[in-house]
Amino acid sequence: MVSAIIPHRHVADVFVAEAFSCLQAFIFAKDLGFAKVVIEGDSLTVIKKNCAMTSDSSLLGPIIHDIKEVSKGFESIVLCSVHREANNIAHTLVREGRGKCSSMFWIEVAPAGATTAAALDWKNLNRT
Known part of the structure; x- marks a missing residue:
């Protein structure tokens, strides 16, 4: 598992932020x-x-196009929609990244607060 914080300035709305995050995830995975x-x-x-x-x-559209271009060549891609309550780790990373001027990356380790958020996500994802 990997995670990253990549600051973006002047993002138009939450959908653009989500699309940029998806693009960056594919770039990170490819790298x-x-x-x-x-x-x-x-x-x-x-x-x-x-x-x-x-x-x-x-x-x-342009971001989605870039995502589709970057994602070419992967053996397998799964895009999953999860409820916000099962996506606490992403929101923890957003809070962690606010005000940061440079990108931060974690590979096989977790940033502050991410372990707790991951446990909460797992609990919320597995509710019956």
Whole structure:
């Protein structure tokens, strides 16, 4: 498992932020040489746009296009929509990254607060 904080300034809205995050996740996975990726997000809109076979003419279109280009060559890709309550780790990383000027990356370790958030995600994901 890997995680990252990559600051973006002047992001138009939450959908653009989610799309940028998805793009950065694919770039990070490609840079690390992963063949198989699973990317979870709580923006069903971004997930659906990435899975669509048609081109996207919305504000997200150029980012979605970049995601599709970067994702070529992976052996396996799984894009999952998860409820916000099961995505605490992503929101922990967002809070951790606010105000940061440079990117931060973690490989096989967790940033502050991420372990607790991951446990909460697992609990919320497995509710019956």
